[in-house]
Amino acid sequence: MAQVQLTGIRKSYGAQAVLHGIDLDIADGEFVVFVGPSGCGKSTLLRAICGLEDIAGGDILIDGTRVNDVPPAQRGLAMVFQSYALYPHMTVYENMAFALKLAGKRKAQIDEAVRKAAHTLQIEALLERRPKELSGGQRQRVAIGRAIVRQPAVFLFDEPLSNLDASLRVQMRIELARLHRTLATTMIYVTHDQVEAMTLADRIVVLRAGRIEQVGAPLELYHRPDNLFVAGFLGAPPMNFLRGEIRQWNAGQAVVALAGGAQLMVSVAAHMAPGAHVTLGMRPEHIVTDAVDGIPATVFAVERLGEGTYLYATVIGSTEQVIVRADPDATWDVGQYLLLGAPLARIHVFGENGRRCPP
Numbered sequence: 044m045a046q047v048q049l050t051g052i053r054k055s056y057g058a059q060a061v062l063h064g065i066d067l068d069i070a071d072g073e074f075v076v077f078v079g080p081s082g083c084g085k086s087t088l089l090r091a092i093c094g095l096e097d098i099a100g101g102d103i104l105i106d107g108t109r110v111n112d113v114p115p116a117q118r119g120l121a122m123v124f125q126s127y128a129l130y131p132h133m134t135v136y137e138n139m140a141f142a143l144k145l146a147g148k149r150k151a152q153i154d155e156a157v158r159k160a161a162h163t164l165q166i167e168a169l170l171e172r173r174p175k176e177l178s179g180g181q182r183q184r185v186a187i188g189r190a191i192v193r194q195p196a197v198f199l200f201d202e203p204l205s206n207l208d209a210s211l212r213v214q215m216r217i218e219l220a221r222l223h224r225t226l227a228t229t230m231i232y233v234t235h236d237q238v239e240a241m242t243l244a245d246r247i248v249v250l251r252a253g254r255i256e257q258v259g260a261p262l263e264l265y266h267r268p269d270n271l272f273v274a275g276f277l278g279a280p281p282m283n284f285l286r287g288e289i290r291q292w293n294a295g296q297a298v299v300a301l302a303g304g305a306q307l308m309v310s311v312a313a314h315m316a317p318g319a320h321v322t323l324g325m326r327p328e329h330i331v332t333d334a335v336d337g338i339p340a341t342v343f344a345v346e347r348l349g350e351g352t353y354l355y356a357t358v359i360g361s362t363e364q365v366i367v368r369a370d371p372d373a374t375w376d377v378g379q380y381l382l383l384g385a386p387l388a389r390i391h392v393f394g395e396n397g398r399r400c401p402p
């Protein structure tokens with residue numbers, strides 16, 4: 044188990060700067076997930092922690108010790124890749140035992156570690172098979188098992204489930220959560236899968252173009268995003284954004300005029316001058332379709348998914364579009380007239396600079 048501290052981590056590939064000074068403290072036993080759009084630097088940051096990438100600036104501390112110049116194998120970390128990277132000519136047992144053999148551990152010690160990890164991962168019956176005789180999920184378990192036997196201070200995962208089909212991903216996700224509870228080891232995990240991030244993380248780190256946009260517990264990020272980027276990145280379908288203009292502000296309440304002419308009351312603590320441009324954010328599941336003084340809209344598409352129905356609507360008199368998660372048992376039709384609104388506490392307000400204006 045270990046703390047990981049990153050201060051001012053910078054990295055460039057040639058002239059292209061990909062990490063612009065990352066500061067992050069990861070607590071002992073914490074499960075931290077890096078998310079962000081493709082190319083934002085998630086994997087590079089993980090590989091830098093691991094020691095597979097040199098950094099141009101900053102410090103990496105593991106349990107208070109600076110490891111910038113410590114080779115990967117001596118950092119006390121174990122990395123699990125998307126590609127599994129198993130040795131094809133070795134059995135599962137040999138794959139899992141390999142690092143311990145290299146480290147000169149005794150045979151009995153190796154045997155105990157491999158069998159214990161195999162038991163944890165429920166792959167005891169597969170120990171004599173070779174990787175090609177395993178399913179994708181089983182291979183991924185072996186890759187994790189190979190990391191577990193080394194008893195690393197920190198596990199690093201780079202999109203470990205993305206080669207698996209949907210149902211296996213769910214199963215492995217639940218197993219990873221269980222593994223984290225059992226081992227209580229620090230885990231750092233890169234994914235572009237929002238559900239993995241939301242369900243596995245103690246804290247999510249949202250990266251964008253080599254910078255941290257926000258760090259926080261999953262629901263904190265979901266319900267109180269610091270800015271438009273984080274608000275739009277977490278959640279599927281994404282948060283709806285409507286552009287508007289402050290008409291008046293009084294004692295923490297503002298009236299916002301929207302494209303199309305409707306007006307909406309919102310909560311904003313700090314004074315806002317009339318004429319200021321804002322963006323209102325509303326999640327699809329928070330929108331009601333029969334609001335008093337709501338925003339008039341017309342449905343142009345309906346998607347029935349069984350557990351929910353998504354309505355795609357256009358705000359009348361504008362080009363603004365809104366997605367609503369609606370009652371799956373009600374009747375919805377293209378062309379239907381809606382009056383959109385949301386509870387005051389569910390309407391997010393973002394200022395001209397894209398930052399959240401707290402209620």
Ligand SMILES: Nc1ncnc2c1ncn2[C@@H]1O[C@H](COP(=O)(O)OP(=O)(O)OP(=O)(O)O)[C@@H](O)[C@H]1O
Nearest residue numbers: 056061079080081082083084085086087088233235
């Ligand atoms: N070996 C390399 N040489 C040059 N550029 C690289 C190299 N590896 C990564 N990059 C660039 O660095 C940036 C960050 O890449 P990185 O792989 O960290 O992104 P990512 O957030 O993990 O993306 P993805 O979700 O697509 O895996 C990208 O612009 C990428 O093109």
